[in-house]
Amino acid sequence: MPLSNLSVELKRIDQKTMADLVELQLRDYLRKKSFKPGDPLPSEQQLADALGVSRSVVREALSRLRMLGIVETRKKRGMLLSRPDILGSFERVLDPLIMDKKTLQDLFELRLTLEVGLADILYIRKKKKDVDELEAIAVRQQLTVGKPTFRIKHEIAFHGKIYQMTGNETMQRFQHMLLPIFGYVMELEKVYTPASVSHIQLVELLKNGTKEKFRQGMLQHLKHHFEQIK
Amino acid sequence: MPLSNLSVELKRIDQKTMADLVELQLRDYLRKKSFKPGDPLPSEQQLADALGVSRSVVREALSRLRMLGIVETRKKRGMLLSRPDILGSFERVLDPLIMDKKTLQDLFELRLTLEVGLADILYIRKKKKDVDELEAIAVRQQLTVGKPTFRIKHEIAFHGKIYQMTGNETMQRFQHMLLPIFGYVMELEKVYTPASVSHIQLVELLKNGTKEKFRQGMLQHLKHHFEQIK
DNA sequence: ATTTTTATTATGTAGTACATATCTACTAAT
């Protein structure tokens, strides 16, 4: 038996702490009891007693749920918060420096995939005002050709605007969070290859072209990145 | 001034607790000092002393980082963990029951977008073996036409396989996590409209068609959902 | 030199204490 397989054969036992268990229990409890946003929860002490653990442990677990925005605690009563910011927790962990190469690559591809798939929703939701703004961004960029410092900035502004035009806030935030990843991976690509289809051309397609033409344009625009994918 | 605007006009002040601040500080500290995975961290007490707070507070903050997989603590030394499971934290919060309609819709659209954008990577990575397996799934489905109980199951199997074929684990997990959302929103759509392009046809396109043909097929397959988007 | 024992150290958990914010109920005021 080769030793290299060890970590696959033996799955690591992770000693669960009380806080881990309580966190699970609480999450389950909240789901099972189907609390509505704003419903008061039992006090920390009550939970501790019911679970047979100390308040410290309950607090550690609650602290996690609080961070995730699942519960909100006020001085006098614990409340269940309706809208945990689903991307907030994601954001906390998204640091290119501590992520492994594979995941970075995966996220990079995820963004490329989104960008290509965006055409449909974009055509459903695009408004003249936004297209004009996008054009303004693209034009502004043309004026600064040759100044690499601004290139990335404009790239971000342009693509960011496109996401904003979808009216999909979650997607927009998601894209925004992936920016560092994008930047990081692009740095790895080293050589800068100017896109064969420019931002101006994309805007033109958005104004007078079709959904499919735009998608093809975007594909060309991102062609270089796709070619890096084996 | 209408009263309904109050919550918009006044943005709520959220009293940050020590644990919140310490969490921020620690995350900053880890980034700034650019710890490498496995590097030992100061002890809880040392951190507490340095930050001028009690160990309880530090523990609450550490508990959060531990949950996110940013740090790992052993009995004798605290270690920084390399690979925080970026989707793990996301998963914790992804409960259709506590998410607001808008976000649900956003995520639904996100998945549609991915599905349409997938064609390119799929064509780069697809292997005969996988295409055969996908075909097997599609065929198996045909045999059970008319049994609505199995419909969703097959739908999941088929699309899941497609994501798997991209070789992008992150995307695959992401899709898997979004399944409940998808199911939930589809339930809201109420009426079931059979897709105009079947799974079998998609497989056929994957075998003998082109990237673009496949994308168009997928668009048709999802057409009904896109039509729900205003 | 290798193994065993001992000491040390940090985490995990329990528990106490207390300041403060907020809720409830009661009281006073217009």
Add this chain to the structure above:
DNA sequence: ATTAGTAGATATGTACTACATAATAAAAAT
């Protein structure tokens, strides 16, 4: 009678102590 103000109760936020246990480092024994 409704509003404003006051007092008491309660739960959270924070600090601190204590201790079992696990993991390491150091010392002792073979």
